Amino acid sequence: MxxxxxxxxxxxxxxxxxxxxxxxxxxxxxxxxxxxxxxxxxxxxxxxxxxxxxTPEHVKDAAARAMQAGATKYTALDGTPELKAAIRAKFRRDNGLDFALDEITVAAGAKQILFNAMMASLEPGDEVIIPTPYWVTYADIVLIAGGRPVLVPCQEANGFRLAADDLARAITPRTRWLMLNSPSNPSGAAYSEADYRPILDVLIAQPHVWLMVDDIYEHIVYDDFRFVTPVAIEPELRARTLTVNGISKAYAMTGWRIGYAGGPSALIRAMAIVQSQSTSCPSSISQAAAIAALDGPMExxxxxxxxxxxxxxxxxxxxxxxxxxxxxxxxxxxxxxxxxxxxxxxxxxxxxxxxxxxxxxxxxxxxxxxxxxxxxxxxxxxxxxxxxxxxxxxxxxxxxxxxxxxxxxxxxxxx
Missing domain, CATH: 3.90.1150.10 (Aspartate Aminotransferase, domain 1)
Structure with missing residues (x-):
């Protein structure tokens, strides 16, 4: 037997x-x-x-109108053309950046944007430099995608901002990305143009390193601080930078789950492949609400x-x-x-x-x-x-x- x-x-x-x-x-x-x-x-x-x-009333009203109009079906995979047009206008108006529609992606929150980018770009063992203190999700997303987080401490004496010399020492041939967040979660530290300049100079000298910048707190700054995003300072980095943003913080829309980004079209296409096999399109109703937020009054x-x-x-x-x-x-x-x-x-x-x-x-x-x-x-x-x-x-x-x-x-x- x-x-x-x-x-x-x-x-x-x-x-x-x-x-x-x-x-x-x-x-x-x-x-x-x-x-x-x-x-x-x-x-x-x-x-x-x-x-x-x-959430502001005019945004909720836009969502209600979308539901009444029957906008409750699947949308384009990574954002409706209407929302991408609103995002494009936002980048032009607020940041002086001009992205084509195929250089813009929309996902179920900025967190999914980060996840899509890491899954689309990392090979096992690739390194991602993350200044600390850092939002805890950054390192875990890198690990899930098979990469290796390289944590670089940022001292309080430097305003919890990354020092260019520390960045230069952390870069190796395996470095794939540098992740920056300004203003920062958890420290609230923000980078002025003068703060960014030496960091961007290091990146210019290291063409294999891409930059992912998380601008989600862009509109929450104080004491006449002037927000600026890296590509607006150094256009030479545009071809290897993903500029991430979303509606959750400034517009009090955390539960609506809409994040977006602008970057090179080849990266955006690769991120769409990842999204196609995970969540597919973001909520149609949330996308309609996001248009109203981005196009609406800022007061x-x-x-x-x-x-x-x-x-x-x-x-x-x-x-x-x-x-x-x-x-x-x-x-x-x-x-x-x-x-x-x-x-x-x-x-x-x-x-x-x-x-x-x-x-x-x-x-x-x-x-x-x-x-x-x-x-x-x-x-x-x-x-x-x-x-x-x-x-x-x-x-x-x-x-x-x-x-x-x-x-x-x-x-x-x-x-």
Whole structure:
């Protein structure tokens, strides 16, 4: 008789490409805080990068009209011609860039734009330079696509901006991309033309390195800071730059899931192939809404930006009043990235050692009911990120609680 066939294990086995990749630390902390709230705890969540404002009425009206008109079918794979025309006009108007329609792509959020680009361009082992602190998704997308993230620390003394010398040292023959984000999540740091210039000079001398620039916070800048995107400074890099943007942050449209980019047509075509076998076209209704956002009035965006600036000023001032904490004044986005170096080494009232920014964030959540994200999640410690995209009253209360919790700590006695 034949030997019995050994039963296969029914236990799930994840693919090797997911090794070392998990759910975002931001989502974990937000989820834990939400669980505590459901249990009746009074928790203020400052971890989510999402405006508390509603989508503008004229944008919602455009979506309703599209539904009533029957625009509920599949669209062109990577964006309707009408939306691409609105994006083209936006690039011309705001950035001085002129892209043909076949040099523009639209996807279900800027995150999918990044994913499509990495999947379309990376070979196993290709390197992608990512300045830290960085949005956590950047490195994980590179890993999923088979690449190797090369993390380059950006020091607070340099405004959390990449230094040209550090970039030059990080480049190897395997370098495929440099990823830049301005204004930055999580630090709020932004690059002026003078800040960009030495970095772009390094890239000009390294023709095998492509540039991916994430401009998603373009319209959220403060104190008369002038936003500029790299290709507008150095047209020579146009043929190897992908300029990424979206509607989620400036227009409070995070749930509509529309991101877009302009870049070389060959890259855009390759990205469309990736998208064709994943999500296919973005939502038809969301695309109609995006046209209204991009073509519509900007005063509401400017008004909300002024509100964010007032919140930033309050949070920065409050944090800098707390012993052991120091906070740089960000140029844009809606995050503070504060140092808690002076807290490290202290002990809690229950005699637990605060040995890292993760410990401090955990202490704040459990003791003060305030959810922040530790800087180590973004590749740079010991810091913590606060999203001030919430009400002023919640921010005031959160800062009061953080101050109270910090004051309750005591420095570890010397040996």
């Amino acid at each position: 034949n030997a019995p066939v050994q039963a296969r294990s029914q236990q799930f086995r994840s693919s090797s490409r997911l090794a070392g990749i998990g759910v975002s630390e931001i989502l974990k902390i937000t989820g834990l805080a939400a669980d505590l709230k459901r249990q009746g705890r009074d928790v203020i969540i400052l971890g989510t990068g999402e405006p508390d404002f509603d 509401i965006v400017r008004q909300r930006c002024r509100s964010f600036q007032a919140r930033r000023d309050h949070v920065v001032a409050a944090l800098n009043q707390i012993g052991g904490i120091s906070c740089r004044r960000p140029e844009g986005a809606f995050y503070t990235f504060a140092s808690c170096a002076g807290i490290i080494g202290s002990t809690t009232p229950s005699d637990e050692l605060i040995s890292s920014d993760v410990d401090f964030a955990t202490y704040l959540l459990k003791t003060a009911g305030v959810a922040v994200v530790p800087g180590s999640a973004f590749g740079l410690a010991p810091y913590f990120r606060i999203s001030y995209a919430t009400s002023t009253s919640e921010l005031e209360e959160a800062c009061r609680r953080i101050a109270e919790a910090a004051d309750a700590l005591r420095l570890k006695e010397p040996a």
